[in-house]
Amino acid sequence: xxxxxxxxxxxxxxxxxxxxxxxxxxxxxxxxxxxxxxxxxxxxxxxxxxxxxxxxxxxxxxxxxxxxxxxxxxxxxxx
Amino acid sequence: xxxxxxxxxxxxxxxxxxxxxxxxxxxxxxxxxxxxxxxxxxxxxxxxxxxxxxxxxxxxxxxxxxxxxxxxxxxxxxxxxxxxxxxxxxxxxxxxxxxxxxxxxxxxxxxxxxxxxxxxxxxxxxxxxxxxxxxxxxxxxxxxxxxxxxxxxxxxxxxxxxxxxxxxxxxxxxxxxxxxxxxxxxxxxxxxxxxxxxxxxxxxxxxxxxxxxxxxxxxxxxxxxxxxxxxxxxxxxxxxxxxxxxxxxx
Numbered sequence: 001x002x003x004x005x006x007x008x009x010x011x012x013x014x015x016x017x018x019x020x021x022x023x024x025x026x027x028x029x030x031x032x033x034x035x036x037x038x039x040x041x042x043x044x045x046x047x048x049x050x051x052x053x054x055x056x057x058x059x060x061x062x063x064x065x066x067x068x069x070x071x072x073x074x075x076x077x078x079x
Numbered sequence: 080x081x082x083x084x085x086x087x088x089x090x091x092x093x094x095x096x097x098x099x100x101x102x103x104x105x106x107x108x109x110x111x112x113x114x115x116x117x118x119x120x121x122x123x124x125x126x127x128x129x130x131x132x133x134x135x136x137x138x139x140x141x142x143x144x145x146x147x148x149x150x151x152x153x154x155x156x157x158x159x160x161x162x163x164x165x166x167x168x169x170x171x172x173x174x175x176x177x178x179x180x181x182x183x184x185x186x187x188x189x190x191x192x193x194x195x196x197x198x199x200x201x202x203x204x205x206x207x208x209x210x211x212x213x214x215x216x217x218x219x220x221x222x223x224x225x226x227x228x229x230x231x232x233x234x235x236x237x238x239x240x241x242x243x244x245x246x247x248x249x250x251x252x253x254x255x256x257x258x259x260x261x262x263x264x265x266x267x268x269x270x271x272x273x274x275x276x277x278x279x280x281x282x283x284x285x286x287x288x289x290x291x292x293x294x295x296x297x298x299x300x301x302x303x304x305x306x307x308x309x310x311x312x313x314x315x316x317x318x319x320x321x322x323x324x325x326x327x328x329x
Binding site for chain 1: 152156163164167171176177277280281289290291293306316320
């Protein structure tokens, strides 16, 4: 059971590292798919939106990681 | 007729991604072999390879029943998730905000853990289990990559050749040097693989949605160029932040 649990964790870890990054990516893909399939947005525009969205999501995640790193490296105030 | 523009990126992506995973598994198997003997190391590894073969035999035919557009969309979406994870980590490492993976350190950690259990009656079993887990877990990633980059165009066999070449290369180099392969530029490989996986992901998700990309398969290179440019910009953007945070520490 432990081995199975580890394999499952590894499989989940394949796709999800930064939870927000994964969530934003899923939302982006769903929105683009909805726009193309339900709202008749031209597919090529959907593809371009996907590329731009992926870049935006990557930078948002990097920005968050950079902020978290700078906060954790700030010296603690001593009383 | 399958064009080189279609096959080469698939073989290259599978080879590079598998190299990263096989190096990580090799570190653990080597630690087991040198600490507890080659019998548990090889037994654990062979059993894990058999388990992986079962996964491939079960999974590959299932994929052939999924309609192509849905398969492209689903695999493309998974590749975006998977590739973004690798790319983010590679950019953070390249900019210095995240520590590089150290195979020597991973080897020392595993060796210490195995020595701790050396007097245990089940030492051989635990050592074999460590090798089994390492090969299975890293192997699952290799299987995922091979199926993901190969399945949408019926190129699984080419992707498998790329992965097999990585296994053979690491095994030969590992057998010669008999040490953890710390000199392999793992972050550089991860960077390239992350870029390729995200590019494949955007391309195939788009194809699954009915996008007719300008230039057909060649637009994959266009997407790759965009991703290379923005990732390089990301590294340049983060480097000063690292210097600033180090200044704060001083």
